[in-house]
Amino acid sequence: MSEVITIERKVLEKNDAIAAANRARFLAHGLTVINIVSSPGAGKTTLLERTLDRLHGRLRIAVIEGDVQTDLDARRVARYGVPVVQIVTNGGCHLEASLVQHALDRLDFDHLDVLLIENVGNLVCPANYDLGEAMKIVVLSTTEGEDKPLKYPAMFRNASVLVINKTDLLPYVGVDVEAIKRNARQIHPDLIIFETSCTTGAGLDDWCRWFEQQSARVPCASASA
Amino acid sequence: MHELGLANNILDIVRQYVPAERACAVRSVRVRVGDLAGVVPDSLAFCFSAIVIDTPYDRASLAIDHVVGPDLQVADIELEEETP
Numbered sequence: 001m002s003e004v005i006t007i008e009r010k011v012l013e014k015n016d017a018i019a020a021a022n023r024a025r026f027l028a029h030g031l032t033v034i035n036i037v038s039s040p041g042a043g044k045t046t047l048l049e050r051t052l053d054r055l056h057g058r059l060r061i062a063v064i065e066g067d068v069q070t071d072l073d074a075r076r077v078a079r080y081g082v083p084v085v086q087i088v089t090n091g092g093c094h095l096e097a098s099l100v101q102h103a104l105d106r107l108d109f110d111h112l113d114v115l116l117i118e119n120v121g122n123l124v125c126p127a128n129y130d131l132g133e134a135m136k137i138v139v140l141s142t143t144e145g146e147d148k149p150l151k152y153p154a155m156f157r158n159a160s161v162l163v164i165n166k167t168d169l170l171p172y173v174g175v176d177v178e179a180i181k182r183n184a185r186q187i188h189p190d191l192i193i194f195e196t197s198c199t200t201g202a203g204l205d206d207w208c209r210w211f212e213q214q215s216a217r218v219p220c221a222s223a224s225a
Numbered sequence: 226m227h228e229l230g231l232a233n234n235i236l237d238i239v240r241q242y243v244p245a246e247r248a249c250a251v252r253s254v255r256v257r258v259g260d261l262a263g264v265v266p267d268s269l270a271f272c273f274s275a276i277v278i279d280t281p282y283d284r285a286s287l288a289i290d291h292v293v294g295p296d297l298q299v300a301d302i303e304l305e306e307e308t309p
Contacts, residue, residue, distance in 0.1 A: 002252065002303050002304060002306055003303070003305075004301050005243070005304065007238060007299045007301050007302060008298060008299070008300060010297060010298050010299075011234045011297045012234065012297060013234075014234060092227070094227060124263050125227050127263055128295070128297070154261040154262075154263050158295075
């Protein structure tokens with residue numbers, strides 16, 4: 001004979017609760033928070049650098065850097081004169097809401113429009129951990145091939161935007177950008193897609209224009225609070 | 226890659242429902258794992274069996290229901306009936 005206790009609780013409920021608290025804080029301060037995800041080496045940090053460079057003086061941006069080891073990225077980003085907090089996960093394959101919550105203590109929300117969270121390079125685990133962000137942006141470099149949206153569907157399903165980066169390498173890698181887009185939209189039909197090269201600067205104007213508009217879209221719930 | 230942390234979350238949830246004195250009666254913990262949950266079910270079951278060693282819950286194992294979607298949910302716990 002056996003007894004069954006019905007539970008029906010999410011395994012990630014603790015993370016989700018902290019993410020909800022983070023989100024409430026962001027909304028209260030009218031802060032746009034974006035979680036940038038990709039595989040290692042897709043160009044998240046370089047895209048971030050180009051974005052910071054172009055929007056300097058137009059938006060007040062802070063950055064949280066997530067890496068398994070080193071503060072190399074934080075040092076790169078700090079050169080642009082923005083507040084930056086490095087999270088070292090010591091082997092952890094993704095950022096969790098609690099890690100971001102602790103990092104927030106080191107940022108002054110009253111003087112910020114946008115917070116960019118650069119997640120650990122990994123196309124699997126970060127997809128399922130809500131940090132409290134308004135949206136996820138997935139960066140995919142052309143060298144990774146056309147099939148990645150199909151192979152890592154959770155990430156492309158949970159992201160709102162896809163940035164196809166390193167388009168300058170297309171002539172050398174024999175990848176079809178239209179096939180990347182087709183595969184990505186098969187997983188997520190409403191995905192907003194940009195094509196960029198951080199080396200030549202191609203596509204960065206469109207990307208930055210859109211990015212700047214996002215910060216204006218979050219209602220400033222309590223700018224005076 | 227993060228199945229060990231998830232296994233710990235599952236054991237935490239079990240602890241909230243089953244008092245320590247009945248811990249050894251827990252036979253299985255049924256978990257629904259979606260194909261978009263980013264979880265390797267075998268790895269999750271292995272991690273769970275590893276973390277219960279030397280705890281009062283060491284007779285418990287994970288039973289995994291494979292589902293479609295992003296679900297990752299503890300469904301129920303099966304305990305051996307108390308002998309009167």
